[in-house]
Amino acid sequence: MYRLTTSIPYLLNRLGVRMGELFSRRLQPYGLTLAMYRVLASLAEQPGQRLGDLADMTSIELSTMSRLISTMVGAGLVTRKRLPTDDRTVSIDLTSEGQRLAAILIAEAQHYEDVAVSQLSDADVRQLKSLLGEVYAATDILEAELSTSAPGRL
Amino acid sequence: MYRLTTSIPYLLNRLGVRMGELFSRRLQPYGLTLAMYRVLASLAEQPGQRLGDLADMTSIELSTMSRLISTMVGAGLVTRKRLPTDDRTVSIDLTSEGQRLAAILIAEAQHYEDVAVSQLSDADVRQLKSLLGEVYAATDILEAELSTSAPGRL
DNA sequence: TATTGTTATACTCTATAACTATA
DNA sequence: TATAGTTATAGAGTATAACAATA
Numbered sequence: 001m002y003r004l005t006t007s008i009p010y011l012l013n014r015l016g017v018r019m020g021e022l023f024s025r026r027l028q029p030y031g032l033t034l035a036m037y038r039v040l041a042s043l044a045e046q047p048g049q050r051l052g053d054l055a056d057m058t059s060i061e062l063s064t065m066s067r068l069i070s071t072m073v074g075a076g077l078v079t080r081k082r083l084p085t086d087d088r089t090v091s092i093d094l095t096s097e098g099q100r101l102a103a104i105l106i107a108e109a110q111h112y113e114d115v116a117v118s119q120l121s122d123a124d125v126r127q128l129k130s131l132l133g134e135v136y137a138a139t140d141i142l143e144a145e146l147s148t149s150a151p152g153r154l
Numbered sequence: 155m156y157r158l159t160t161s162i163p164y165l166l167n168r169l170g171v172r173m174g175e176l177f178s179r180r181l182q183p184y185g186l187t188l189a190m191y192r193v194l195a196s197l198a199e200q201p202g203q204r205l206g207d208l209a210d211m212t213s214i215e216l217s218t219m220s221r222l223i224s225t226m227v228g229a230g231l232v233t234r235k236r237l238p239t240d241d242r243t244v245s246i247d248l249t250s251e252g253q254r255l256a257a258i259l260i261a262e263a264q265h266y267e268d269v270a271v272s273q274l275s276d277a278d279v280r281q282l283k284s285l286l287g288e289v290y291a292a293t294d295i296l297e298a299e300l301s302t303s304a305p306g307r308l
Numbered sequence: 309t310a311t312t313g314t315t316a317t318a319c320t321c322t323a324t325a326a327c328t329a330t331a
Numbered sequence: 332t333a334t335a336g337t338t339a340t341a342g343a344g345t346a347t348a349a350c351a352a353t354a
Contacts, residue, residue, distance in 0.1 A: 002260055002261075002263065002264035002267075003199050004192070004195035004196055004198075004199050004260070004263075005196075005199060005211070006283060007263060007267055008173075008267055008270065008271065008279075008282065008283065008286075009170070009173045009174065009177065009263070009267070010192075011283055011286040011287065011290070012166055012169055012170040012173065012286065013170050013174070013213055014213050014290060015166055015286055015289060015290045015293070016163070016166040016167050016170045017213040018213070018290060018293050019162075019163045019166065019293060019296075020163065020167070022293060022296050022297060022300060023163065025300055026300070033320080035320090035321085038158070038164075041158035042158055042159075044158075045157050045158050045159060050335080050336095051335075051336060051337095052334095052335065052336080057159070059167055059168050059171040059172070060321085061321075061322055061323075062335090062336075062337095063321095063322085063323085063324090063336090063337075063338075063339095064320085064321055064322070065336095066336065066337055066338080067320095067321095067337090067338085068320095068321095070337095086330075086331075086334095086335085087329075087330055087331085087335095088329065088330045088331070088334065088335040088336070089330090089334090089335060089336080090335080090336070106156055106158070107156075109156065109158075109161060109163070110156035112296065113156075113161055113162055113163070115292070115295055115296050115299060116162065116289055116292050116293060116295075116296055117162065117289060117292065118292060118295065119288060119291075119292050120285065120288060120289070120292075124285060124288075125162075127281060127285065128162065128282070128285040128286075128289070129160060129162065129165055131274065131278060131281065131282040131285075132162075132165040132166065132169055132282075133165065134273060134274060134278075135169060135270055135271060135274070135282070136165070136168060136169045136172060137273075138269070138270050138271065138272060138273050138274075139169070139172050139173060139176060139270060141269055141270075141272065142173075142176050142266065142269050142270055143176060145269060146176060146179055146180070187342095187343075189343085189344085204312080204313095205312075205313060205314095206311095206312070206313080214344085215344075215345055215346075216312090216313075216314095217313090217314075217315080217316090217345085217346085217347090218343085218344060218345070219313095220313065220314055220315080221314090221315085221343095221344095222343090222344095224314095240311095240312085240353075240354075241312095241352075241353055241354085242311065242312040242313065242352065242353045242354070243311090243312060243313080243353090244312080244313070
């Protein structure tokens with residue numbers, strides 16, 4: 001019998017909300033939100049992303065991202081410039097201040113994750129990440145099903 | 155070297171957002187939000203919860219829950235009544251319509267999860283759930299650290 | 309005094325769509 | 332026509348605090 005509290009979406013949401021809340025408190029002294037942290041960390045990993053890439057990467061909706069980047073440009077954390085090769089497209093980059101903050105916060109995030117998994121073996125941590133990736137890949141099947149089967153017909 | 159895109163919070167968020175979006179589309183024909191589904195499914199599993207229990211269970215903030223329950227009472231899905239034993243406390247229960255919807259949606263959720271994990275062995279699924287639970291338990295250590303160590307001092 | 313829940317406010321996010329500019 | 336991004340709006344969420352009622 002299926003129970004909410006042992007379902008994968010429930011467990012994901014519960015852990016994600018909890019970890020997000022705790023890390024958000026870490027970000028508060030820097031005047032940053034979790035979304036801003038994700039943008040900084042994403043750009044530190046992959047500089048010069050387009051707005052749409054950044055939205056996909058961070059699971060933040062495109063129009064939200066557009067406004068968020070405006071805020072972050074105003075705060076001196078990132079730059080936004082049109083591409084010479086395609087004038088529809090913008091390229092987002094870290095400023096030096098953005099890089100400085102990103103380095104600090106990524107170190108905090110690493111420590112934070114280390115503590116969170118301190119009761120697990122390295123093999124378990126690898127397994128967890130691998131399984132999360134595999135389920136994510138399988139969501140494409142779910143999406144395909146959505147378009148073929150009507151709701152209530154399951 | 156720590157990378158955002160292989161970090162646990164990132165992978166959790168990415169998968170959680172994705173699964174949430176897809177399941178939300180399933181709920182749309184019923185006029186329900188994901189939060190409402192969680193309340194219905196939580197009450198189906200554990201009837202007669204207090205408002206605070208329900209908020210903890212579903213990771214929905216208490217004041218949000220209070221308003222959400224008002225909406226759901228109005229929609230005829232749940233009832234809210236004060237406890238005779240403690241007049242501060244309210245007990246939330248499913249109406250028969252709420253029970254009917256909950257049964258349908260839980261069946262949908264089960265199918266949905268089955269598809270999402272269809273590429274995984276049963277052992278892997280159990281392992282995933284177990285690891286998510288273990289990391290959740292370890293977040294108490296994170297919370298304790300928050301009160302003792304100052305930000306930036308990691 | 310502490311607990312439980314309600315209400316109010318400001319801010320943020322999502323979903324959606326309309327719009328601009330460019331390809 | 333399709334793509335990339337911006338802007339606007341409605342609805343819902345969070346965070347926070349003030350508040351009422353009860354224990």
